[in-house]
Amino acid sequence: MHIQANYSLLKHNTFRVNIRSQYYVEINKQSDILTLRTDVKLASLPWRIVGDSSNLLYTHNFPGVTLRCTFNKIRIVKEDDENVxxxxxxxxxxxxxxxxxxxxxxxxLENLALIPGTVGAAPVQNIGAYGAExxxxxxxxxxxxxYDGSHREFRNAECNFGYRTSIFKQEYINRLMVYRITLRLRKFSHGQANLSYDPLKVALQDHKKEEITPRMxxxxxxSIRQQRIPDPAVQGNAGSFFKNPVVDDNYFHTLQNDYPDIPHHKMLDGSYKIPAAWLIETCGWKGHRHGSAGVSQxxxxxxxxxxxxTGSELAELAQLVQEDVNHKFGIYLEPEVIIL
Known part of the structure; x- marks a missing residue:
């Protein structure tokens, strides 16, 4: 374990914002936490847990200790004829x-390809895309x-997974570090492709289901992500910045009267999910620039x-977009990205 002071987090956030943490530590074993807690100065500071910060927007330097998990082992713990x-x-x-x-x-996991970040962040955010979470x-x-290095295991039902959230993002934020997860995957002959995302279904429509492989x-x-989302190494970004808003039945039909072509997805409870991208683009923000920040073309x-x-420029742009969408549609866009 190596404690680094006045550490730049430039290479540890996908927005490529150059801010610094007072201290930075990579955790690769349980005892590291106990060792850090014996240091009175470090123990008195605020601690923040990060992965690759692919869902964080830093707006100022952090006067505390940034912790990053580096456990990197992959192993099969159990398998049967159908699952691993x-x-x-x-x-x-x-x-x-x-x-x-x-x-x-x-x-x-094939539908979740090319999502930036680490495995430890996946349950925190309950990452999802293209019909999978x-x-x-x-x-x-x-x-x-x-705080004390103690170990705790959560079963799936205890994680309170929701739309881009979990118990680790709420009650236990910056208290519990995810250092390992267990996944149940289906073996090839006992599973099938998740084609609930229409463009994916269209792309593979010439193949019979039994011909489709996880690699395909x-x-x-x-390919879809590369066409739609800029490479963070070229243009710093965190993918989707806002959550897709959900409105009730009455308000949706009010909107539909004014915007007959409004795209939507009806939820099981009768509410409607509206693509935030459509709201933003309809307000004229696509390709718009604010200083050195912008809305992707x-x-x-x-x-x-x-x-x-700077992180502040990006946060200001996000606020301007929120205000415009709220003014035009009466909808508040909730950030998916955590602004710090």
Whole structure:
């Protein structure tokens, strides 16, 4: 374990914002936390848990201790004729894990390809895309308490998974570090492709279901994401900045009277989910620039660092977008990204 002072987090956030943490520590074993807590100065400061900060927007330097999990082991803990249970360290890159499972011809993660960040962040955010979510395959989440180093395991039902949220993002934020998760995946001959996302279904429509492999789905998802979302290495971003809002039946039909072509998805409870990207684009924000920050020309839901943007510039742009959408549609866009 190595404690670094006045540490730049530039390479540890996908917005590519250059801010600093007073101290930075990589945790790769349980005893590291207990060792840190014996230091009176470090123990007195606020602590923040991060992965690759692919869902965080830093707006100022952090006067505390930034902790990053680097557990990176992948192992099979159980398997039968139909399933495999995989234990994965929180420090593993999420996309690397997805590609590993695809190479094994296991079903479950292929729709979540190319999502930035680490495995440890996946249950915190309950990452999701293209008809799949992390909670669909997570069976257990192993955590370490950053106050006393104690271990606690959560079963899926105890994680309170919701739309881009979980118990780790709410009650236990910056208290429990996810250092390992267990996934239940389906073996090739006992699973099938999740084609609930229409563009994916269209892309693979010439194939019979039994001909489709996890690799084929993976390749299509990678292609779709590369077309729609800028590469964070080229234009810093966190993917979708806002959640897709949900409105009740009455308000949806009021909106539909004014905007007959409004895209929507009816939920099981009768409410309607509206694409935030459509709301933003209809307000004229797609491709708009605010200082060194901007709304992506590829996808209106993505805010980008056009080069040298500060976190404050990006946060100001987000607020301007929120205000405009709220004024035009009477809908508040809730950020998916955590602004710090």
């Amino acid at each position: 249970w995989l234990s994965v360290g929180g420090g593993v890159k999420w996309h690397d894990l997805v590609e590993y499972t695809v190479n094994k011809k296991w079903w479950g 992390a909670r669909d395959v997570i069976t257990r989440v192993q955590t370490l308490n950053v 789905v993976f390749d299509q998802i990678v 590829k996808h209106a839901l993505v805010l980008v660092n056009l080069g040298g943007a």
